[in-house]
Amino acid sequence: MALRFFNTMSRRKEDFVPLEPGHVRMYTCGPTVYNFAHIGNFRTYMFEDLLRRYLKYKGYKVTHVMNLTDIDDKTIKGSREKNISLNEYTATYKKAFFDDLDTLNMERAEHYPEATTHIPEMVALVKKLIDKGFAYEQGGSYYFKIAAFPQYGRLSHMKLDELKTGARVASDEYEKEQVSDFALWKGWDEADGDVYWDTEIGRGRPGWHIECSAMSMKYLGETFDIHTGGVDNMFPHHENEIAQSEAANGKTFVNYWMHSEHLQVEGRRMAKSLGNFYTLRDIMAKGYNPLAVRYLLISTHYRMQMNFSFDGLEASRNGLERYLDFLSNLEDVASTVDGGEADGFIAGAKTGFENALDDDLNISGALGVVFDFIRDINRLKAENRLSKAEAGRVLDIMNRFDSVLGFRKKQAGLDADIEAKIAARIAARKAKNFAESDRIRDELLAMGIILEDTPTGTKWKRKL
Ligand code: AMP
Ligand code: ZN
Secondary structure: OOOEEEEOOOOEEEEOOOOEOOEEEEEEOOOEOOOOOEHHHHHHHHHHHHHHHHHHHOOOEEEEEEOEEOOOHHHHHHHHHHOOOHHHHHHHHHHHHHHHHHHOOOOOOOEOOEHHHOHHHHHHHHHHHHHOOOEEEEOOEEEEOHHHOOOOOOOOOOOOOOOOOOOEEOOOOOOHHHOOEEEEEEEOOHHHOOOOEEEOOEEEEEOHHHHHHHHHHHHHOOOEEEEEEEHHHHHHHHHHHHHHHHHHHOOOOEEEEEEEOOEEEOOEEOOHHHOOOOEHHHHHHOOOOHHHHHHHHHOOOOOOOEEOOHHHHHHHHHHHHHHHHHHHHHOOOOOOOOOOOHHHHHHHHHHHHHHHHHEOOOHHHHHHHHHHHHHHHHHHHHOOOOOHHHHHHHHHHHHHHHHHHOOOOOOHHHHHHHHHHHHHHHHHHHOOOHHHHHHHHHHHHHOOEEEEEEOOEEEEEEOO
């Protein structure tokens, strides 16, 4: 089956064909670093992580760019309220963002361009739009003239009849009812304090939308394959990116637009402005393992709304435990006699997993296949019909699946430390120093490591 994605532009599933065979170029709108990201934001980033991991699984080279919005209305407001420089203010949240990515076992993109270090590219783009008659100046700011771009509104299917020509909106975020000429460049005013750049188009700072047009095209070219974001980005942000980029270059900006639905809390979007949000840190402080959060966020299809609840998180924790225990228990299989059935299950699981994800990343289908496979292999194992060699092949395919799911997190340095402590405990027991052996067990337990003494040796796992 061919890989297919639902394209927001056409509102249907389309076969995915990248511009350059074997190489996918994708852009994902990154965080506005004015606060800690909440798990709603991470639902969108998790969908993008699944997308990039599956493209790699399919053998594509992926060039993935995620920007960091470190200059916009919200970051300026935040830094001024705290009375610190913009850079100092955003540095805290940039670091927290990357820490959280690692904690959630998300892969790094190839590039994380920051808006503040790409001002010349943005100014060049605004100048191009001025030269071509798509932009005009008003009170030191520059606006995009949507009347000059009749295709405006195609992505979000807007009707432009009611459009009041000449109406302008200066803020970065606004509602559909306010559709009008939007700011490309905002001339300096007092509220900006010392945040400004002196450029050929005057003193000021970029609008939010021009940032993503300039940075995506710099790293991916004037036309690239995939652009993603949460559904709230469709209007005005992505609509404005298309207008700016296509007006400037006269070319299609992006071939596939993909948008993920929101994480909700009691029927409303999880959002900082509503105060109904949890950060990853909030949830970990309640004792949950971040990989259970990963499992939860990834496991609902990206185009379906998803409600956050602690019951759901608990169910994810249980699913994760079953998955990790399965991997760990495969290592105990010692039989040298092939049962002869495992390879059939392996082939079936591989086909099922790929068919599901090829169909617009049907993750629930893919997870269903994985858990059926786990059940089937567990049965073979319980009935002594699985050899060590067959278990090895099961492990190989599970590792392939896990390159997409990312549920098993390798922590090389930490793991080696744990192994060393376990070796010390075994030595203590051999020497009949049971006090020392118990002390090490307790020390490991305090680190969240559970030991299990089995006939084949001591095994360990992380408490979930
Ligand atoms: P922001 O930092 O507000 O620019 O948002 C970063 C990303 O998170 C954007 O792609 C948003 O669409 C996305 N996002 C914001 N809130 C949610 C939510 N409740 N569920 C899923 N994605 C969200
Ligand atoms: Zn963006």
